[in-house]
Amino acid sequence: MAEVALAWVTDRPGVTSTILGARTLDQLETNLRSAQLHLTEAERTALDAASDPHVSDYPYGELGVDQRARTLPGR
DSSP states (O other): OHHHHHHHHHTSTTOOOOOOOOSSHHHHHHHHHGGGOOOOHHHHHHHHHHHOOOOTTTTTOGGGGGGGGOOOTTO
16 A cells, blocks of 8 residues: 555655655565556546545635635735
8 A cells, every 4th residue: 555655646746756754674665666666547547536635615615715716905
């Protein structure tokens, strides 16, 4: 699981580096193997769908819906 998660995160647009967190040599070896793992488009799409928070009013939530279209005076 860690290898897939790290490979997916590293492949995300805008990610320039991935920070590994390992307490043991086994965990470090698993994390480093993710550099050799290349996900298919179908795998990335499935992981994207699984991680989508399905929040329709992002980023402000219910109380900030009006803030998205708010204009400031003088602009």
